[in-house]
Amino acid sequence: MASFDWKTIREQAKSKETYQVKEKMWTNRIVKIIIITILTIMIAGGLGGYFYVRHTLSSVDSSNDETVEVTVPIGSSTKDIASILKDKNIIHNDYIFDIYLRLQNVGDLQAGHFEFNQSMDAGDIVATLQKGGEPIFEDIDTTITVIEGTNLEEISELIEDKTPFTAEEFMELVNDEAYIASLSQQFPTLLGDLTEVEGLRYPLEGYLFPATYDYIGGMTLEDLVTQMVSTMNLEFQAIREDLDQTWMTFHQVLTLASIVEREGITDEDRAMIAGVFLNRIEVGMPLQSDITILYALGEHKELVTLTDLEVESPYNLYMYTGLAPGPYNSPSMSSIMATIYPTYTDYYYFVADLDTQEIYYSTNIDDHNALVEQYVNPYFEEDEEAVDEEATGEDVEEVTEEIIGEDVE
Structure with missing residues (x-):
């Protein structure tokens, strides 16, 4: 009959139980550490994500209010809008801004031309988009x-x-x-x-x-x-064969015709005016057309003053003789043909009646001044200062004499 060492058996059992208890304790500790680590990571990640999203939806540069023009095409999705704004450097992140737009449930955003700046945050941008911009031109025939x-x-x-x-x-x-x-x-x-x-x-x-x-x-x-x-x-x-009738190139014809276009109304007057200008070119007189001054100034004015005559430009044909470098506008075929086939006369001057638009011509400065006094000056008699400064009559001729160094009769 076998005999058992009960003391040894009890000690082994107790040792095994102690080991299991310790193992369980360590397992619990490891689990707690893992859970705490995961929670810490989650909290840190959540806080980091929160602050990142918050930063992403903030302004790109709060101190920069320079206007940036942005066009949102018709039919653009929230993703398209976010991408456009990112390309213009108005937002930090297009993916997050797209999600923000969806979460805001803003509905249909307006297409159009908008003005944004980098100091605007996501809320400002959405409010601007909802308000709508300038309408997009509809591309139709x-x-x-x-x-x-x-x-x-x-x-x-x-x-x-x-x-x-x-x-x-x-x-x-x-x-x-x-x-x-x-x-x-x-x-x-x-x-x-x-x-x-x-x-x-x-x-x-x-x-x-x-x-x-x-x-x-x-x-x-x-x-x-x-x-x-x-x-x-x-x-x-x-009309290439017609150019054989003039000493000018087609570019020069266009240049002179563009002045004739704005000086005359009827075909007859355009041919007469072209003849006057060609007479002036032949004797070295400046053309002295206000059309050339207005173009040189780059603005429209009712009156051309003596100060205006001093504008430095090769297009200023009070200051320079001959023709300008190029045309002043797009002349009609009527003015082009009037320049190629002008009416030749002895006239060097012309003036228009500002009421009837009828044009009067003269061969000398005295007759011209008399016509100016009769048909132009009364038009400005209510504005004496303007009349005093208006570049007409003797004042124009004084400028001409100063430019070409001779008395033009």
């Missing part, structure tokens, strides 16, 4: 009519009014050297020598033929301007 005597700056305003393109975009294009070079290759006989002309304010001034053009929705600005130059090219090709 339309017609654009360039009126005779319109200059490029005026055409740019017409383009902005009738198409999705801005006046600034138009002026940038018509001054773009690469674009002008491409036009010169496309229309070499019309524009081939244009890049060699010095002193031009706008190279394409005068070369956008006055006519009505079709704008088709989606057409590029390059296509539209090229269409206008192409029309001028067709008109130019039709």
Whole structure:
């Protein structure tokens, strides 16, 4: 019969129980440490995420209130809007801003042209979007009519009014050297020598033929301007043989015709005025047209004063003799043909009756001054100061004598 060492068995059992208790205690401790670590990470992550999101929705630069123009296209989603604002550096993070917009349940946001700045936080931006910006021009088929005597700056305003393109975009294009070079290759006989002309304010001034053009929705600005130059090219090709009747190049014809355009109304008067200007060029007299002063000044004025005559510009034909570097506007074919086929007379002066627009011509300064006194000065008699400063009559002739150094009769 076997015998058992009960003492040993009891000690082993007790040792095993003690081990299990210790193991359980350590397990509990490890679990608690893991739980505490996880909770700590979660709390830290939550706080970090909270402060990160809070920072992300704050302003990019609270001290920068410089206006940034932003266009939100029609049909843009919240994700699209967030991406546009991030590209413009108005928000920190487009992903979080997109979520913010969704959580705000802001509904349909307005498309349009907006003004933001970096000092705006997410709430300010959303309020601006909900308020709505300037409406986006609807790109539809339309017609654009360039009126005779319109200059490029005026055409740019017409383009902005009738198409999705801005006046600034138009002026940038018509001054773009690469674009002008491409036009010169496309229309070499019309524009081939244009890049060699010095002193031009706008190279394409005068070369956008006055006519009505079709704008088709989606057409590029390059296509539209090229269409206008192409029309001028067709008109130019039709009269190339007529240029044999004048000593001027077509560019010079356009330049003089652009002045004739604004000085005369009827075909008869335009031919007479062209003849007067050519007479002046022949004897070295400045053309002395107010049209040239207004263009040199870059503004419209009812009165041209003696001070205005001093504006430094090659387009100022009170100050300089001959022709300007280029046209002042887009002249009509009537003015172009009047310049090629002028009415030759002995006249060196002309003045318009400001009431009837009838034009009177004279061969000498005395007769001219008498006509000015009769048909121009009474128009300004209620404003004596303006009359005193108005560049007419003897005052103009004094300026002429100073410029060319001789008495012009």
